[in-house]
Amino acid sequence: MSDPLRAAAHAHPDAPALDDGRRVWTYAELDAAVGRMARRLAPLGAGPGSTVALVAHPSPLSVQAVWAVPRTGSVLAPLNPRLGAATMERALEAIGPDLILSTEHDVSDMALEADWITTLDDLPRPAGGEGGADATPEPESRPFALLWTSGTSGDPSAVPILASALEASARACVGRLGLTGEDRWYASLSLGHVGGLALVHRAAYAGCLLLVRGQFSAEVLAELIERDGLTHTSLVPTMLARLLDSRKGESVPSTLRCLLIGGAATDGALVTRVVEKGYPVALTYGLTEACSQVATAPPDLVAEKSGTSGLPIDGLELRIQKDGEIYVRGDTVSPGVADEEGWLATGDLGRLDGDGHLWITGRISDRIVTGGATVHPRSVEVVLEALPGVSAAAVVGIPDDVWGEAVVALIVLDPAGEVDPKALMAQARERLSASELPRRIELADSLPLTANGKTDRDSVRALFLGLSHA
Known part of the structure; x- marks a missing residue:
């Protein structure tokens, strides 16, 4: 199994690898720390045939564990x-x-009994000392990691991620975004x-x-952009x-090269606003079963065609089925999730333009059928979010005796917005078809989100159903 960290430590041992604001580890130092952690984990049950859960926010210890667990021969989860x-x-x-690993800092932030957890902060030294070699890697067919996800089917499951897929994804992203050793x-x-x-x-x-x-903070990100020469981040x-709110009126330094945006259907109005403020935005479409990115539009393309996810990354193919579903095939697709020809049905809907841009x-599961007409919630949300005074929108369908399903919308106004639901409905009526027009609009301070930052449509639907029965 390939080990990019070990390769980096051999290629440029003195280059900076990891920075937590208090210390900077070189690649040689990080590789050595990972080796020590792997040898300390082995007596605790980590090794070939085992699975080790890691429940922690990004930190020096958790990043070391990402590399150390597979070095023992275990599968990381x-x-x-x-x-x-x-x-x-x-x-x-x-x-x-x-085995379940975490850090002392993260234990208080999770829904687990502390007694079940081994903290990385003070792992016991092995009886034989720190010497010895890492475990012999398992074959390439062994997953590097298992990732818990709602998945393409909507049924939560653990998806196997191969080391070869992670390397292929890294290689493709580095090429698409022009990432270098000088970046942060x-x-x-x-x-x-x-x-x-x-x-x-x-x-x-x-x-x-x-x-x-640690855990994401818009204020920390703003400081890294302004004072630490940050070049890239994923959001x-x-x-x-939240970053825009924390940097109101601030100019964008030339050192910032890319904000990689993905993980949810991206508001076109938001992207346009961010690009107009001078931020270099790349848009990506991806999924767990394809090891992150499937298609990525670099900043220059987003500035030209706001909203596109661009071309598929190197090593991946895309096709759009007759019903609009996106199918993916290639080097980064997880084992066991594709059909006999290697195509993964993503459950997402899309189109390709004349340039092949996605x-x-x-999402298929989000589609609303009302009065025999099919409504795509994201298409309605884009229209609503473009209305003056609207910050965000979530559109769902709820049961209706007459129409089968009724389209409803939860709206978040801009902080200075003073638009009432009737006025919003009037504006929406001018821009949406009769089947797309929400039958009800409710206002909220924020949209409910899942742990991964996506709109929690089940919670939105439950809110409207609760109001219907109130």
Whole structure:
């Protein structure tokens, strides 16, 4: 099994690899620390045939664990510490870890009994001392990691991620975004998110510096942009909106090269606003089963065609089925999720323009059938979010005796917005077809989100159903 960190340590041992704001590790130092951690984990049950869960935000110890666990021969299973108790329980039951790792700082932030957890802060030294070699890697067919995800089917499951897929994804992203050893990337996403895990490999593959500051903070990101020469970070749209709020009126330094936006259907109006403020935005479409990125539009393309996810990354093919579903095939697709010809049905809807650029239009499971007409919620949300005074919108369908389903919308206004629902409905009526027009609009201070920053449509639907029965 390839080890990009070890390769980086041999290629440029003195280059900076990891920065937590207090210390900077070179690639040689990080590689040595990972080796020590692997040897300390082995007596605790990590080794060939075992699975080790890692429940921690990005930190020096958790990044070391991402590399150390596979070096023991174990399969890594990173989980977001912010998962709710029920979700965490389901994930652990499905994964069946032999060992659960975290840090002292993260233990208080999760829905787990502390007695079940081994903290990385003070791992016992092996009886024979720190010497010895790492475990012999298992064959390439053994997963590097298992990632818990709602998946293409909508049914939560643990998806196997191969080391070869992570390397192929890293290679393609480095090429698409022009990442170099001089770049500095802030780890904003959970290690339990495919984007967060893929970043650790991408940074090592490129030989760049990974900045870790724990759980995402827009204020921390703003400071890194302004004072630390940050060049790259990955964000979901809600994070992007929070960054704008924290940097109102601030100019964009020339050192910032790319905000990589993905993880949810991206608001075209938000992207346009961000680009107009001078931020270099890249848009990506991806999924866990394809090891992160499927198609990525670099900043120059986004500035020209705001909203597109661009061309598929190197090593991947795309096709659009007659019903609009996106199919993917290539080097980064996980084993066991594709058909006999290698095509993965993503459950997402999209189209290709004349240049072969991908545009995401929604998700099959989100489609609303009202009065015999099919409505794509994301298409309605884009229109609503373009209305004056609207910051965000979530559109869902709820049961209706006459129409089968009724289209409803939860709206978040700009902080200075004073638009009432009737006025919004009047404006929407001018821009939407009769079937797309929400039958009800409610206002909220914010949209409910999942742990990965996506709109929680089930919660939105439950809100409207609760109001219907109130």
